[in-house]
Amino acid sequence: MARKNSRTWMIAGTGALLAAAMLYAFWPRPMPVDLGEATRTSMLVTIDEEARTRVHDAYVVAAPIAGRLLRVEVKPGDRVLGGETVIARMLPANPPALDVRSRAQAQAAVAAAEAGVQAARADLKKAIAEKQFADTDLGRKRDLKGRGVTSQAAFDEAERAFREAEANLDIAKANIAVREAELANARAQLITLDNPTSSTKFGAPSQLGASDIANSIPVTAPISGRVLRVIQESETTVSAGAAILELGDISNDLEVEAELLSTDAVQVSAGDRVLIRKWGGTETLNGVVERVEPWGFTKTSALGVEEQRVKAIISFTEGAERRRNLGHGFRVETQIVIWEAKDALVVPSSALFRQGSDWAVFVVANGRTIMTKLEIGRNNGTLAEVKSGLDAGTPVVLYPGPSLSDGQAIVKRTLSVAK
Numbered sequence: 361m362a363r364k365n366s367r368t369w370m371i372a373g374t375g376a377l378l379a380a381a382m383l384y385a386f387w388p389r390p391m392p393v394d395l396g397e398a399t400r401t402s403m404l405v406t407i408d409e410e411a412r413t414r415v416h417d418a419y420v421v422a423a424p425i426a427g428r429l430l431r432v433e434v435k436p437g438d439r440v441l442g443g444e445t446v447i448a449r450m451l452p453a454n455p456p457a458l459d460v461r462s463r464a465q466a467q468a469a470v471a472a473a474e475a476g477v478q479a480a481r482a483d484l485k486k487a488i489a490e491k492q493f494a495d496t497d498l499g500r501k502r503d504l505k506g507r508g509v510t511s512q513a514a515f516d517e518a519e520r521a522f523r524e525a526e527a528n529l530d531i532a533k534a535n536i537a538v539r540e541a542e543l544a545n546a547r548a549q550l551i552t553l554d555n556p557t558s559s560t561k562f563g564a565p566s567q568l569g570a571s572d573i574a575n576s577i578p579v580t581a582p583i584s585g586r587v588l589r590v591i592q593e594s595e596t597t598v599s600a601g602a603a604i605l606e607l608g609d610i611s612n613d614l615e616v617e618a619e620l621l622s623t624d625a626v627q628v629s630a631g632d633r634v635l636i637r638k639w640g641g642t643e644t645l646n647g648v649v650e651r652v653e654p655w656g657f658t659k660t661s662a663l664g665v666e667e668q669r670v671k672a673i674i675s676f677t678e679g680a681e682r683r684r685n686l687g688h689g690f691r692v693e694t695q696i697v698i699w700e701a702k703d704a705l706v707v708p709s710s711a712l713f714r715q716g717s718d719w720a721v722f723v724v725a726n727g728r729t730i731m732t733k734l735e736i737g738r739n740n741g742t743l744a745e746v747k748s749g750l751d752a753g754t755p756v757v758l759y760p761g762p763s764l765s766d767g768q769a770i771v772k773r774t775l776s777v778a779k
Contacts, residue, residue: 392773394758395724396708398750403704405740406635406695407628411618411674413690415608419582420591423602427453430576431595432605436588440581440607447587448579448604453597455551466549473543480539484532487525494518494525585609588688610687616647616674618694622656625670627698634674639692645683647674649696672696699738706743711756712736721750722757722764729757731766 423429428451434440440447458466501518504510588606592598616636620628628649636645650673659669674694676683711721712734719736722729737745750756757764764770 390727390769390771391764393760393764393770395755395772396711396758397756398705398707398746398752398754400703400705400752401743403701403706403738403740403743403745404695404697405699405738406697407620407624408693408695409618409620409624411616411692411694413614413686413688413692414617415588415610415688416613416615417583418588418606418608418688420606421447421579421582421604423450423598423600423604424577424579425450426598426600427451427577429592429596429598429602429604432590432593434587434590434605436586436590438587440583440585440587442581442584445581446578447581447607449576450579450598451576457552458550463550466546469546469549470543473539473546476539477536477543480532480536484529484536487529487532491522491525491529494522498522579604581607583607583609585611585613608688611680614676614680614683614686614688615650616676616692616694618672618674618696619659619669620652620672620696622668622670625652625656625672628652628672628696633697633700635695635697636674636676637693637695639683639686639690641683641686643682646677647694648677649673650675701738701745705746705750705752707734707746707750707756708758709739709742709744710758711760712739712744713760719744722760722766723750724755724757724770727769727771729764729766729768729770 430449430451432448434445434447498518498521501510501515505512505515585608588608588610590605591603592605598604616634630649630651632649634647634649636647639645653671653673656668656670658666660666674696707721712719714720715731715733718733720731720733723732724730732749734749735747737747739745757770
């Protein structure tokens, strides 16, 4: 009988232990959560966008004439003085090559011009002889007239013949000059790439001599600043207006160009404060929106989505010494401030969730949650402005999950550090 009772007690004890274990296993425990609190602090609402720097007035220096551009010696980053620094030199263009027909015609023209020069020289000799004869005849008639042997009419005729011979001599001399100019023009038609007048030949390295420098056309910098980029560095033949290099003043004329989504651009106005970050320096640069352009354009994003973008121009409000080494076309990140408050009641945005059409948070009191509806103002993605429904210093649950409910016991989550 005693053995039977002891077996009963053992079974009952085992059942009690199992029941206690099951009760302990399934007894609701406080849920570990992350906690934050409502605070009063300054708050900014910004539009963040990647941007790039640019020189407001960049000058593209172009070739003033068609000709040969000698190798450009200035490099990007070099300083130049407006109206003084020679940034490029040009020579007259090499003549085109002649085909067989053109060369034969030019040679014939040279031969004809040489014959014309010879004929003009023969006319000159004839004119000299006629002038000498007229001079002698006039002297003879003057002597006879003085002795009363010849008439006045004969003397006048001799004087007229002398003046006519003198004029014919001047005409012959002028005709020689014309024929020699025609010969030089005909010979110039035979100048080709094989015998250019310049001492540096096309395709050869530029070794400028005194004649080349004298004949070259210097291209000077139109402004003082720096060379931004060299568009055409090697020696080549260029047409008038061909771009050679680009100049700009990065110290005093640098600005930022941001391409905003059109839905963000309508919230931005000229004069808005701008924070410029991640430009390469440790400090945050300050700027102001100069203007928002009224024209939008379509741009395809990296994900292949077409977006309407609008350009916003931002000027720096500080001296160039704080943004040293920042140049043209550099990447920066801009934060355009569209709203700010110095002393706003805020709550972490991660604590908010939707309750119907309202915003709500889980307030913590006595280790349990209390769902509280709020009136929310501005939200910058990190902090949300609380207009009503919460006091400063009130603890709230961050990142509330779907399993968290009103009145649930909670405990602050602690991070364990692995050793």
